[in-house]
Amino acid sequence: MKRLFYSTLLGVFLAVSAGAQSLTPHPIPTPELSDAGLSCAQMHQASALRQPATTVRHARKMERYDVKYYKLDIALENNARTVSGAVRMQALAQGQPLDSLSFELYPTFIIDSVVVNGRKSPGLRRVAGDVTVGLAQAVAANSLFNAYIYYRGTAPNGNSAAIGNALDTEFETDYGVNVTWSLSEPFNAYEWWPCKQILTDKADSSDVWVTTASLNKVGSNGTLERVTPRPNGKSRYEWKSRKPIAYYLISVAVAPYIEYTNYANPAGGPRIPIVNYLYSAAAQARYQVELDRTPGFIENFSSLVGLYPFASEKYGHSMAPIGGGMEHQTMTTQDGFTFTLTAHELFHQWFGNHVTCASWQDIWLNEGFASYGEYLALNAFASTAPFSARAWMNNAHATTMQVPGGSVQVRDTTNVGRIFSGRLSYKKGAAVVHMLRYLLHDDVKFFRALRTYQTTYGGGTARTRDLQRIVEAEAGTSLAYFFQQWYAGEGFPTFAVRWNQAGNDLYLRTTESVSMPAVTPFFDTEVDYRITLSSGSTQLVRLRQSQMVSSFTVPVAGTVTSIQVDPDQWILNGAGTVVRDNALILASQVASRPAPLVVYPNPCRDVLRLTALSARPAQAEVTDATGRVLLRQTVSSAQPRLDTRALAAGLYHLRLTTTEGEVSLARFVRE
Numbered sequence: 001m002k003r004l005f006y007s008t009l010l011g012v013f014l015a016v017s018a019g020a021q022s023l024t025p026h027p028i029p030t031p032e033l034s035d036a037g038l039s040c041a042q043m044h045q046a047s048a049l050r051q052p053a054t055t056v057r058h059a060r061k062m063e064r065y066d067v068k069y070y071k072l073d074i075a076l077e078n079n080a081r082t083v084s085g086a087v088r089m090q091a092l093a094q095g096q097p098l099d100s101l102s103f104e105l106y107p108t109f110i111i112d113s114v115v116v117n118g119r120k121s122p123g124l125r126r127v128a129g130d131v132t133v134g135l136a137q138a139v140a141a142n143s144l145f146n147a148y149i150y151y152r153g154t155a156p157n158g159n160s161a162a163i164g165n166a167l168d169t170e171f172e173t174d175y176g177v178n179v180t181w182s183l184s185e186p187f188n189a190y191e192w193w194p195c196k197q198i199l200t201d202k203a204d205s206s207d208v209w210v211t212t213a214s215l216n217k218v219g220s221n222g223t224l225e226r227v228t229p230r231p232n233g234k235s236r237y238e239w240k241s242r243k244p245i246a247y248y249l250i251s252v253a254v255a256p257y258i259e260y261t262n263y264a265n266p267a268g269g270p271r272i273p274i275v276n277y278l279y280s281a282a283a284q285a286r287y288q289v290e291l292d293r294t295p296g297f298i299e300n301f302s303s304l305v306g307l308y309p310f311a312s313e314k315y316g317h318s319m320a321p322i323g324g325g326m327e328h329q330t331m332t333t334q335d336g337f338t339f340t341l342t343a344h345e346l347f348h349q350w351f352g353n354h355v356t357c358a359s360w361q362d363i364w365l366n367e368g369f370a371s372y373g374e375y376l377a378l379n380a381f382a383s384t385a386p387f388s389a390r391a392w393m394n395n396a397h398a399t400t401m402q403v404p405g406g407s408v409q410v411r412d413t414t415n416v417g418r419i420f421s422g423r424l425s426y427k428k429g430a431a432v433v434h435m436l437r438y439l440l441h442d443d444v445k446f447f448r449a450l451r452t453y454q455t456t457y458g459g460g461t462a463r464t465r466d467l468q469r470i471v472e473a474e475a476g477t478s479l480a481y482f483f484q485q486w487y488a489g490e491g492f493p494t495f496a497v498r499w500n501q502a503g504n505d506l507y508l509r510t511t512e513s514v515s516m517p518a519v520t521p522f523f524d525t526e527v528d529y530r531i532t533l534s535s536g537s538t539q540l541v542r543l544r545q546s547q548m549v550s551s552f553t554v555p556v557a558g559t560v561t562s563i564q565v566d567p568d569q570w571i572l573n574g575a576g577t578v579v580r581d582n583a584l585i586l587a588s589q590v591a592s593r594p595a596p597l598v599v600y601p602n603p604c605r606d607v608l609r610l611t612a613l614s615a616r617p618a619q620a621e622v623t624d625a626t627g628r629v630l631l632r633q634t635v636s637s638a639q640p641r642l643d644t645r646a647l648a649a650g651l652y653h654l655r656l657t658t659t660e661g662e663v664s665l666a667r668f669v670r671e
Contacts, residue, residue, distance in 0.1 A: 053129040061102035065091040071207040084152035098139040104190035109153035166191035175279040179255040181320035184248040202244040217257040219318030244459040251328035253318035264295035266302035275316035290337035309354035340374040347373025358461035360413040368429020400428040404515035405490040438570035445474040491516030493523040494574035498581040530567040533558035597664035608642040
């Protein structure tokens with residue numbers, strides 16, 4: 001979800017310029033670069049005190065049933081927030097009989113009747129938005145039931161939803177069109193239709209029928225089955241989706257639209273229609289180039305993280321003066337079309353729609369990944385993109401670091417402003433995704449992990465711990481430390497590097513400081529160093545910052561002239577320093593050369609044992625004949641062995657580096 005705002009962008013960028021830290025100078029991009037980057041902030045800040053409508057007690061009552069299907073059959077016009085009609089809910093009673101039905105509906109709506117399994121309810125109780133309906137006959141445990149809720153009224157106009165009203169109407173002055181549209185995220189669907197607002201209960205399917213004046217079109221989820229003529233110059237748009245959907249993604253957009261359809265052809269998938277409901281021919285002409293990017297975006301994302309999950313239905317857009325975009329399932333609502341906005345909302349169809357965060361605490365699984373979709377699209381379409389992927393990531397880092405603290409994890413899930421923090425949920429969330437990619441150091445593994453996440457949790461919901469387990473399976477090791485420091489923790493590291501050279505050895509000593517030491521005192525991370533030699537050639541090495549002060553010895557084939565830390569902007573880190581320090585190397589160190597290391601058995605099978613290790617941990621790196629690092633492990637006298645089961649049979653080189661920079665070498669064969 002994106003909320004674009006322009007009147008405050010200059011001030012925001014000035015603040016970022018003053019407060020951001022970065023190791024390599026990263027210029028703050030222009031507002032044009034970041035039109036889809038600093039999203040949601042203005043309206044989110046205005047609604048920061050907005051809280052979920054329902055009570056914990058009422059939520060527990062709603063958890064007594066599992067929604068299977070919603071059908072909205074309502075009347076709407078393009079110039080009013082008036083709603084009337086019926087909502088059918090098909091659900092499964094859970095493990096005990098159901099003698100009442102609980103749901104949510106804004107208190108100003110009139111409920112004419114509720115009919116459950118063909119019997120009208122004898123009465124109902126309403127407390128604010130909480131509705132509890134008595135049943136004429138109890139629903140047996142573990143059985144399906146149908147409830148019809150007949151209601152009418154006018155949606156509130158208090159700007160209480162995350163972006164404006166949950167149902168809004170406005171005259172779009174540039175094109176002379178009046179539009180009515182919905183936006184229910186995070187917990188405001190009840191402001192226009194009766195529903196159960198619990199993230200973990202996605203309906204298995206849905207229908208949205210809207211009756212409106214025949215001059216209008218209605219955009220919604222799924223496939224348009226038919227347009228049925230109705231009396232008095234009306235038409236009924238009948239949309240059908242047979243895909244699981246979260247309550248806040250059910251949507252409507254009503255206006256006298258024109259329709260423009262183009263198509264995506266992802267490899268291994270069907271031809272996907274992209275149905276665009278636009279204000280007018282003038283709007284189409286204005287946005288034609290950007291609209292025609294969407295097929296390529298779908299094809300690229302499908303190749304990276306799996307086929308577009310709603311390929312059997314459609315993708316599309318409905319225009320509305322929303323101030324940005326909202327990722328309604330299969331038909332995003334957008335006020336216009338820019339490269340990053342369109343890419344962001346589309347990537348939500350995988351991350352947010354197909355797999356939905358199971359708690360607002362984990363909103364970064366929606367917004368952080370959707371923001372990373374902007375980066376992926378910029379990288380894939382660099383030749384025609386408005387700016388570079390690197391510039392986008394520079395801005396994401398600078399935005400994140402304009403304040404020293406703040407966690408990706410949302411600890412107050414009643415605060416809309418915090419849920420949709422552009423700095424934390426979007427930009428830092430994207431930076432964390434980027435660092436996961438760096439951690440795996442293998443794009444095959446990274447994108448396979450994302451595809452596994454989609455196939456494992458598609459159609460349902462997930463938490464951060466679920467993603468963690470999948471990435472750990474690819475990494476082959478626990479990543480608890482990574483998620484503790486980057487998801488639950490706060491702040492970022494800064495690296496101060498001192499170096500010197502003696503012969504063909506480069507000595508590095510890196511000291512890490514952190515922006516929030518009381519919360520996250522240390523970031524355990526690998527870091528790239530680009531070493532430039534007097535010949536003009538460069539060497540890139542990747543070293544583990546496993547303690548606050550880490551020392552390394554790197555063999556070089558020439559005279560070092562400069563060193564860059566994290567030159568490719570993988571790590572979220574502040575503005576550090578790199579200085580040559582002639583006093584860094586002691587005389588004994590100058591004379592030292594890599595020492596031989598005795599290992600056995602050699603050849604080995606699963607375990608290689610190392611001799612004469614100190615009590616302090618050392619970093620063991622195993623490389624093949626081409627110099628590729630295939631294995632890293634920490635060893636010591638307490639753990640004097642190397643697990644080689646991940647290696648294929650062959651000859652390998654072992655390099656052992658102590659925290660003092662002492663190096664030992666060995667060769668071994670794995671059978």
